Amino acid sequence: MTTLAAAAQHIQDEDLMALVDGELTGTELTRVEEHLAACGQCTAGVAALRDTQLTLRTWSVDTVPQGVADDVLAHLKAWNSGEATAARKAPAASRRKWWAWGGAAGALATGVFATLLLVTSGGRSSRPIESLGKQQTLEATVPAGGVMAGAPAPVKAARAAAVDSLQQDQAAPAPAASAAVAGMARSEAMLAQPAAAEPQRTVRPIGGGGRTGRPATAELNAPMIARTVSLSLTVRDVERSRDALEGLLRGYGGYAAEMNVSTPEGGVRTLTASLRVPANNLRGMLAELKGYGKVEDETQSGEEVGQQHADLAARLNTSRQSEERLRGILKTRTGDVADVLQVEEEISRVREEIESMEAEQQGLEHSVNYATVELQMDEEGHNTVATRTVGSRLWEGARHGWNNAAEALVGLVLFVLEYGLAIVCVLALLGLPAWLLWRRWKKVRTRR
Amino acid sequence: MNDDETLMSVFARGSARTCGPVERGAAAEAFEELFRRYKQPLYGFFRRRTGDAARADELTQECFLALLESGERYRPTATFRTFLYAIGLNLVRADRRKTVFRAMFSGDSKTETGSDPRTELSLLVRDALGRLDRVEREMLMLREYEELSYGEIAEVLQVPVGTVRSRLFRARAALRDVWQAAPADPIHVAARQGGRA
Numbered sequence: 001m002t003t004l005a006a007a008a009q010h011i012q013d014e015d016l017m018a019l020v021d022g023e024l025t026g027t028e029l030t031r032v033e034e035h036l037a038a039c040g041q042c043t044a045g046v047a048a049l050r051d052t053q054l055t056l057r058t059w060s061v062d063t064v065p066q067g068v069a070d071d072v073l074a075h076l077k078a079w080n081s082g083e084a085t086a087a088r089k090a091p092a093a094s095r096r097k098w099w100a101w102g103g104a105a106g107a108l109a110t111g112v113f114a115t116l117l118l119v120t121s122g123g124r125s126s127r128p129i130e131s132l133g134k135q136q137t138l139e140a141t142v143p144a145g146g147v148m149a150g151a152p153a154p155v156k157a158a159r160a161a162a163v164d165s166l167q168q169d170q171a172a173p174a175p176a177a178s179a180a181v182a183g184m185a186r187s188e189a190m191l192a193q194p195a196a197a198e199p200q201r202t203v204r205p206i207g208g209g210g211r212t213g214r215p216a217t218a219e220l221n222a223p224m225i226a227r228t229v230s231l232s233l234t235v236r237d238v239e240r241s242r243d244a245l246e247g248l249l250r251g252y253g254g255y256a257a258e259m260n261v262s263t264p265e266g267g268v269r270t271l272t273a274s275l276r277v278p279a280n281n282l283r284g285m286l287a288e289l290k291g292y293g294k295v296e297d298e299t300q301s302g303e304e305v306g307q308q309h310a311d312l313a314a315r316l317n318t319s320r321q322s323e324e325r326l327r328g329i330l331k332t333r334t335g336d337v338a339d340v341l342q343v344e345e346e347i348s349r350v351r352e353e354i355e356s357m358e359a360e361q362q363g364l365e366h367s368v369n370y371a372t373v374e375l376q377m378d379e380e381g382h383n384t385v386a387t388r389t390v391g392s393r394l395w396e397g398a399r400h401g402w403n404n405a406a407e408a409l410v411g412l413v414l415f416v417l418e419y420g421l422a423i424v425c426v427l428a429l430l431g432l433p434a435w436l437l438w439r440r441w442k443k444v445r446t447r448r
Numbered sequence: 449m450n451d452d453e454t455l456m457s458v459f460a461r462g463s464a465r466t467c468g469p470v471e472r473g474a475a476a477e478a479f480e481e482l483f484r485r486y487k488q489p490l491y492g493f494f495r496r497r498t499g500d501a502a503r504a505d506e507l508t509q510e511c512f513l514a515l516l517e518s519g520e521r522y523r524p525t526a527t528f529r530t531f532l533y534a535i536g537l538n539l540v541r542a543d544r545r546k547t548v549f550r551a552m553f554s555g556d557s558k559t560e561t562g563s564d565p566r567t568e569l570s571l572l573v574r575d576a577l578g579r580l581d582r583v584e585r586e587m588l589m590l591r592e593y594e595e596l597s598y599g600e601i602a603e604v605l606q607v608p609v610g611t612v613r614s615r616l617f618r619a620r621a622a623l624r625d626v627w628q629a630a631p632a633d634p635i636h637v638a639a640r641q642g643g644r645a
């Protein structure tokens with residue numbers, strides 16, 4: 001009976017999620033929080049959701065390269081000094097005469113062609129950012145009236161397209177709820193924010209990381225060293241060594257964060273792996289690993305992360321204190337709803353910060369507890385290329401050629417399926433001015 | 449301190465054809481501040497949605513240049529973040545189309561090598577996200593990495609807020625299913641990743 005009654009009142013999973021996402025407000029939030037204070041089951045549900053969130057956030061990215069920043073700022077400078085005005089006068093100029101359309105069509109054709117070139121020349125390194133920047137600043141100084149002033153037409157078109165399709169977005173009124181929440185998040189006036197080292201909410205890179213809940217431990221005094229070993233071996237048989245390696249890892253309680261075996265055409269089979277081994281077992285495992293073949297190269301390094309860990313602990317402490325203080329404010333506050341909402345928003349922000357720092361901290365601890373072994377194993381070279389007969393190489397070539405042809409054909413079909421309509425449109429666009437041009441030219445000739 | 453929307457409005461005002469040098473200078477300053485705030489988040493946005501770092505560099509740059517050229521089109525009805533990420537999404541979509549086109553000429557089908565090989569958990573994460581429904585994955589990523597609210601996600605993806613909520617819930621449930629079904633030993637995930645590359 002009692003369990004039934006309790007079950008009926010459990011918070012719905014979707015509401016728990018909304019809570020974790022900081023989307024609950026007002027009475028709804030109070031209702032959920034009151035229930036959570038008394039219900040272990042729902043609290044566990046929240047913990048599981050937070051766990052998912054933390055796991056997702058282990059996917060960190062590197063920092064934005066300086067080159068990108070420099071380039072954008074260079075463009076901004078040009079924009080500010082008015083060099084870009086040439087581009088902005090262009091539309092008026094192009095409206096002048098009907099034959100200007102002919103020019104425009106030509107430019108467009110060039111643009112389309114350039115796009116195709118640009119796109120097809122792709123591959124690993126597409127156009128370098130620096131050169132793009134230079135090109136644009138140069139073109140920006142072309143006298144006004146040039147139809148293509150400013151950025152190269154295809155680039156510009158792509159950018160404009162990216163913005164153009166937004167027009168409906170803006171026409172539609174913003175959902176009231178979102179506007180309210182967003183406005184809230186942004187009006188940072190009333191709260192002192194000791195923990196807000198960063199004014200905006202960025203996705204902070206997080207180290208490895210694991211599950212929540214573990215408090216900062218007292219291992220602080222011991223030196224914290226994250227060990228990395230890179231080892232390069234030559235072995236008889238990569239496939240067999242790989243099997244043995246998996247057994248070895250299991251035996252030492254380690255695992256492979258990444259493992260690849262590559263077999264290049266006629267080349268030497270290679271295994272590359274990133275292994276994680278409990279730091280205490282590193283020596284033992286390395287010794288066994290070296291028995292697999294001949295050691296070509298070995299380097300060991302250790303990074304002291306104790307300071308980093310201590311810094312994190314200090315920041316965490318500050319954030320936890322400010323969370324507590326905010327919760328205190330919430331308890332004593334009787335003021336208007338908007339203020340309360342703002343405090344709640346702030347709490348959830350601090351909470352997020354705390355959780356990401358905890359994840360970072362655990363990532364550090366993980367890197368200390370588990371040493372990293374970057375392993376490369378090459379198979380003893382049988383030089384297959386030299387021993388291959390002319391016949392087999394011809395056959396190989398023919399097979400390759402056929403494969404490439406088939407691939408290109410499939411690609412072409414895909415391309416037509418995807419771009420067919422666009423191509424027809426472009427052709428129509430190009431064809432119309434050409435037709436007009438031709439008609440006019442004929443008229444002129446007959447009149448003469 | 450100014451919020452994003454105020455900065456964007458200052459920038460929009462200075463983008464008008466008729467404005468004077470003072471307004472223009474203020475606009476440039478506002479833009480620079482917005483750039484400072486969003487370069488890293490936006491880079492992360494592209495980095496997680498494209499195969500390699502070089503593309504992410506280019507797209508980040510493209511996106512800010514698109515912003516630079518579109519000041520006059522910003523309407524204060526949209527929050528700055530939704531405006532920016534909507535442009536970003538359009539660029540990602542266009543880039544994916546190009547990649548398909550490119551791949552068939554160069555035969556280069558290499559996609560994801562990962563941004564941080566050190567964290568094995570991130571392999572699990574990428575693998576699991578890759579199995580989600582396309583739209584649900586986008587919603588989840590906007591929520592978790594760009595930290596957009598439900599309302600903002602709804603605006604960026606042009607769907608009702610209720611839909612965002614229910615589909616986000618479904619995405620998270622699916623994610624947990626994937627993780628629970630996956631073998632505890634990350635080696636399998638790593639092997640799968642390796643096999644795909």
Ligand SMILES: [Zn+2]
Pocket residue numbers: 009010011035039040041042043
């Ligand atoms: Zn309950």
